[in-house]
Amino acid sequence: xxxxxxDPQEGYYARHARQVGREGDFFTSVSVGPLFGxxxxxxxxVWHESAxxxxxxxxxxxxxxDGTLAADILDALAGTPAAEGLEYVTIEPLxxxxxxxxxxxxxxxxxxxxFSSPAPLAADPRPGFxxxxxxxxxxxxxxxxxxxxxxxELGVGLSAEGAFRWxxxxxxPGGPSLRPAGYxxxxxxxxxxxxxxxAPCLSLGRMLWIDYGFAAAAYYHESRTEGTLRxxxxxxxxxxxxxxxxxxxxxxxVDFTAVAEALRAAGGEIVRFEDQAxxxxxAAGPWLLSLEGRHDEETRRQVRAFQTLVHxxxxxxxxxxLEASWGEGGAFPLVSI
Numbered sequence: 411x412x413x414x415x416x417d418p419q420e421g422y423y424a425r426h427a428r429q430v431g432r433e434g435d436f437f438t439s440v441s442v443g444p445l446f447g448x449x450x451x452x453x454x455x456v457w458h459e460s461a462x463x464x465x466x467x468x469x470x471x472x473x474x475x476d477g478t479l480a481a482d483i484l485d486a487l488a489g490t491p492a493a494e495g496l497e498y499v500t501i502e503p504l505x506x507x508x509x510x511x512x513x514x515x516x517x518x519x520x521x522x523x524x525f526s527s528p529a530p531l532a533a534d535p536r537p538g539f540x541x542x543x544x545x546x547x548x549x550x551x552x553x554x555x556x557x558x559x560x561x562x563e564l565g566v567g568l569s570a571e572g573a574f575r576w577x578x579x580x581x582x583p584g585g586p587s588l589r590p591a592g593y594x595x596x597x598x599x600x601x602x603x604x605x606x607x608x609a610p611c612l613s614l615g616r617m618l619w620i621d622y623g624f625a626a627a628a629y630y631h632e633s634r635t636e637g638t639l640r641x642x643x644x645x646x647x648x649x650x651x652x653x654x655x656x657x658x659x660x661x662x663x664v665d666f667t668a669v670a671e672a673l674r675a676a677g678g679e680i681v682r683f684e685d686q687a688x689x690x691x692x693a694a695g696p697w698l699l700s701l702e703g704r705h706d707e708e709t710r711r712q713v714r715a716f717q718t719l720v721h722x723x724x725x726x727x728x729x730x731x732l733e734a735s736w737g738e739g740g741a742f743p744l745v746s747i
Contacts (some may be wrong), residue, residue, distance in 0.1 A: 411550040414655035416504065422656050424504045436642045436659060438544055439620075439686070439725055440479045445715045447482025449693045454483070454539045455492045456693075457616055461537060461738070465495030468538035470531065470611060473545035474500040475507060477514025484518040497536075502526055532610035540608060541618040546664045549604070551596040553639065554582045558591035566652060573653035586630040593734065595630060595637040596662045601672035609676045614737035620686075622660040622728050623664030625747050630665075638663035666732055669746040678734035680745040685724030690719055 411490060415422045436615040439446040454469060465599040480500060487493050498515065502508040503526045510630045515522035525531065553564040553576075567577035584596055608617070623629065629638075670680050682689075694716060701709055718727040723729050735742060 411651070411660050412443040414651075415548060416503065417656065420656045421504070422659060424506060425656070427443050427660045428664075434667045435709070436645060438517075439719055439729065440475075440482070442725075443715050444482040444485065445712060446690075447479050448486040449488035449690050449697075449719075450479075450541070451483045451696070453618075453689075453693045454541075455487065455490060457539060458492045461614070462685065463491060463494075464537035464614075465497055465712035466497065466536055467589045467615075468499055468536050468611075470499045470501065470530070470538055470608075471538070472501050472542040472608075473548070474502060474511050477511035477626045479543060480511065480522075480579040481518065484515070484520050484522070488519055493520055497523065499531060501526070501531075505681070509692055511644050515690070520740050526600035528608055528611050530693075531610060532607075535611055535613040538612050538615040539618070540615065541620070543620045544599075544622075546579060546601075546619055546621045546661075546669065547623065549598055550601065551598045551662055552582065553594065553596055554585050556589045556593040558588075564594075574655070576652070579669055579711065586626070587633075589632060593632075593635050595634070596639055598665065598668065600676050601669055605678070609678070609736060612736045616681070616733055616735055617665075617673065618731060618733045619669060620729060621664045622664050623730060626665055626667035628662065629667075651678065664730075666730060667747045669732055670734075670745075673732075673734040678736055679738075679742050680747070681733040681742050681747050683730065683732045683745050685727050686729040686731060688693050689731040690716075690726075 416424065419426050446661070458464070458467065469483065471480055477500070480498060484498055487496065497520075498520055499522070500511050500515075502524055508524045511524050515524070554561045555578075556562075557562055562582075563579040563582040564576045565579040566574050569575045582597075582649065584599075586595070589595075605617075639649065639651060639660075639662045641658045641660055643652050648658070660733055666683060670683065673680065699718075701713070718724045732747075
């Protein structure tokens with residue numbers, strides 16, 4: 411999966427920057443329009459104000475794709491108190507995507523940079539807000555299957571004809587509670603190391619992870635016998651990840667319980683875990699009040715965009731927001747995941 415998605419020459423995300431949107435393979439909240447970025451900017455600004463407006467400070471985005479969301483956030487923050495002393499940073503190791511991000515970040519009136527890794531930020535930590543939209547679901551994972559007595563890991567091998575196929579690799583320790591024979595699912599084992607590489611970038615601040623997924627009890631429910639591994643091409647979901655490597659997206663839902671445990675192990679405190687509808691409705695409160703009595707076409711267009719983002723039948727219940735705090739002091743309400 412790492413090679414199929416991220417190989418510098420042949421990987422799915424390395425080939426171009428057109429995977430997202432109507433003409434791409436899948437649709438995200440960013441595809442709805444700039445409102446999603448404006449609402450995220452509002453949430454970040456509220457945190458920055460509550461932290462006492464530290465300066466200098468950073469916003470760090472992972473998985474910024476072509477830079478559209480970054481541009482929307484910068485447009486929303488331009489001219490506000492939060493823009494003073496702000497540096498916007500994206501972390502992108504793939505050259506084509508990094509070039510697309512640099513193009514989008516130019517001329518926004520706010521210092522911006524693209525780094526290939528978090529190392530330069532860890533060498534100069536600042537107060538900041540680090541976030542990622544649909545990154546965790548694209549991190550490689552183990553595919554495991556129960557034989558009724560234990561878990562066995564599946565890997566990728568070659569048939570006699572040279573085609574990719576699933577092969578059993580051997581025992582997999584540390585999986586979820588045992589399930590009946592034939593039950594297949596996914597496990598990501600690299601969350602803690604991933605977060606430990608990012609935590610030194612913040613002298614204090616927040617991490618916000620936006621993605622589709624479940625808490626562990628729902629992720630490994632007995633009824634979910636085939637897991638969540640999916641492929642996407644031209645807005646059609648598939649279940650054959652070994653076909654055409656590099657030519658289609660490969661993903662699996664996120665076990666948010668595992669994410670929360672790894673964030674705590676890396677030194678974070680969980681602030682919130684909620685669906686997109688609740689998060690964005692709270693962030694949109696002042697904006698929604700400002701629309702009262704307005705009936706022009708632009709207002710109607712923005713309201714339709716908001717409804718797409720929060721409606722349970724669209725994106726509102728599918729996506730979740732998990733936010734953690736670093737170095738802020740004080741206690742947060744216990745968030746159970």
